[in-house]
Amino acid sequence: MAGIIKKQILKHLSRFTKNLSPDKINLSTLKGEGQLTNLELDEDVLQNMLDLPTWLAINKVFCNKASIRIPWTKLKTHPISLSLDKVIMEMSTCEEPRSGNGPSPLVTASGQSEYGFAEKVVEGISLSVNSIIIRIRAKAFNASFELSQLSIYSVNPQWQHGDLRFTRIQDPQRGEVLTFKEINWQMIRIEADAIQSSEHEIMSAPVRLITNQSKIRITLKRRLKDCNVVASKLILMLDDLLWVLTDSQLKAMVQYAKSLSEVIEKSTEQRKSMVSDSTQGSTPPPSTQQVKTQQSTATTEQNHAIIKLFRDFDVKETSYHLVISHLDLHICDDIHSTERACNRRITGGAMQLSFSMLTVDYYPYHRAGISRANLVKLQ
16 A cells, blocks of 8 residues: 555656655655655756746755655645755856746646646645755856745635635636635845956945745636636735845845846746737637536526636736835945945935835736736735
8 A cells, every 4th residue: 555655656746856766755654644855856847837937947956855744535625735844946047048938747747637636636735844045146146045934825815724625716617717825934035146257347245135024925827628827916025124235235236137137138028929918818708508518507696606706806917016014225335345436425324215015016918008907906
């Protein structure tokens, strides 16, 4: 029995890992618990799953220990729990956009394309990570991200924990399903430092930022027939934030952004060309046969309730949002800077900027001249 279960775990985990062998699995059959050690994850599969922009590439991912818990008798209502101890990810920026991402491994985890029971189980997996270290090497600078106590889990449309059956809104008439995810972490430390080179005129002023508990809310709209994502909405929510920057650090950030601007612009154009109008547009009305089939299996009241609920939480087009409840930004003169002196009225000056309920909205596929009536208004 244990051997059969091991094969099933290998079948699914082999999509994400490299050279995973049964001797690395310590499995408790009756409890539905398993353990893996020293895992090297597949970079291409992770890129596809995370849908990374094509100006960024994953080079290597390593996990020292992972444990899994499967509630065999409650898979419809309770998630599979996957816990990782420490994850180290090495990434790099591309001088030219790489080829586009392939299909997500979550779509074909069960070997079929339609949105069925296996897809619901895989999509509902709850993930927790004690520590994540992400190192990014760019042409002009190196950056690192350190996150602690990260959790990813499914929620209902009101962003609350609950029965997995209520974490999705499925409308068979439209042929689409909405799912809701939340990601949170206790602390994140961000650091960027310039690479000293004669090719880059970038000052060696390391930029650092430490934030407290934050979260990301994600809404995905998929097609039932092939599980492809039609549109998504991502909201990054930060609490009170205090950031102190010297003028040298601010100039360095501008230079970092300039060094990436060209490839990011090319990547954006590449992605726009890959997204068809039908993918981001409205879904065509269902056929008469579809309507008859649904009316024969559900009451009119139920259909109306589903349609209204879906409409209330529908994602019309892909969008990304940043929400900061309060931001205090302090910019001060770097009196120890080695830059050549310039004409300044004062030395050692400082400036403070305060923002309350700061929001930034980005709609990458919204064309100029199109109505903005469907744009999201965050509360």
